[in-house]
Amino acid sequence: MKTIGYAAHSADTELAPYHFERRNLRANDVSIEILYCGVCHSDLHTVNGDWGPQDYPLVPGHEIVGRVIDVGQDVTKYAVGDPVAVGCMVDSCQECDQCHNGEEQYCRHGMTATYGSPDRISGETTQGGYAKHIVVREGFVLKVPTTLDLAKAAPILCAGITTYSPLRTWNVGPGSRIGVIGLGGLGHMAVKLAVAMGATVTVISRSASKQRYAKSLGAQDILVSTDTTTMAQAAASFDLIIDTAPVKHDLNPYTPLLDIDGSIVIVGQIGALEEPQSFPLVFGRRRIAGSLIGGIAETQEVLNFCAEHNILPECEMIRMDQVNDAYKHLEQGDVAHRYVIDMASLNAQ
CATH class of the missing domain: 3.40.50.720 (NAD(P)-binding Rossmann-like Domain)
Known part of the structure; x- marks a missing residue:
């Protein structure tokens, strides 16, 4: 699937428009149109190379909310049109004790991060949510409760x-x-x-x-x-x-x-x-x-908890082309809320 996003092309350049291909649907995959993506301090650290060298170009973003646009033949939990979310990881070994205990973030063989990790099957580098579309294994896709405001729910997936x-x-x-x-x-x-x-x-x-x-x-x-x-x-x-x-x-x-x-x-x-x-x-x-994020079951739990208690992050909606300015504010440490990118703004690119 052809899509567009914003990518870092090096550790010392601003994010810029990037056309790339998402993988074809596997039998257990869900294809998602991304509606909103939160901007996390981890995105800034990663693209800057603060946590080690990266495989550029790199599309950040792991606070993702969207709608299902297609599913693989073995998918049973989701259907076209469902509101869904994706957090900080998109796969794990599924075989170790931590995966069996619902703690995939501590997978003994290393979780597959939403961006900047090698895909467990193809080996290609995963690309994140600063984009119009994403394809994710069904077991790492989350249900968004209908009472949550989709425009503000994205930061729940990390923050x-x-x-x-x-x-x-x-x-x-x-x-x-x-x-x-x-x-x-x-x-x-x-x-x-x-x-x-x-x-x-x-x-x-x-x-x-x-x-x-x-x-x-x-x-x-x-x-x-x-x-x-x-x-x-x-x-x-x-x-x-x-x-x-x-x-x-x-x-x-x-x-x-x-x-x-x-x-x-x-x-x-x-x-x-x-x-x-x-x-x-x-x-x-x-x-x-x-403590490192949470497992898939616990991430679903926090989405449900926020819906039950009417908890939403404090958000400032930005256009995709404002993300570099948002990064500058994050670097200065003067942000007491979460930036969320409205992916509809990518249509103008």
Whole structure:
């Protein structure tokens, strides 16, 4: 299938229009017309080569919402016209213990990412959702509940599941005391989801400038991390901290905020951190952990949870040709919402 998207052609050039071919339908494939695609900080890191060299040209995008336009002969779950979604992965080995446990993101043989991974059958590099169409194996396609606004649902496929999964893993519920470091694309979803689970949520930020915004999302307050007196007073006051900061940073100011047996879970930064001090960990049986998206079943669960609780990401709709400007804002770290590309804007290319 011939399609068009926006691709990075190197680590130091802007994304530009790119005509390419999607694979022909396999028996278990679903062909999707993409309606909306979220812009994730991971897209920026990947195309910039921050996480290693890439096989260019590369079409980013792993927060995908669209409609089915064709199905392979063995597909049973979807029909033409169905609203569907695709997240951060499009395949896995399906044979290891993690795949059998519904944790395909931890596949022992490596998941196949929505873009930038070798296809398990053809070996060609997968291309993502900054495009008009995508073809995906049925088992990695998700149902979009009819009550969700398709134009705003896309970021649930990454920002939503990335924060939902650790909240579920650490059994967050009524009475849980949750801190959220950062209030960007990931952080604002962490707040909304934790509040819906019944937790008391505090945003941890370098300044109080987003206090009104944090409270509008349901947070109890903001804890200003640069205020040493306030931070000291907040010692041992959280059961779980979701750390969404997407750059190298120092965990040492935050670990004393955890109560005994508390955990700080890293979901933002992939790579180096400042050297942690062991004293607060050892003397409080505190933990530093990490979490990577979620499995297909859990991703469906978060879509259903958001529909049930009327949770939608805070979105700014952009045209496809505005994506490079969006990247510049992401690099500056001044985005407290999620950019979503309206793929109808590609018709003009």
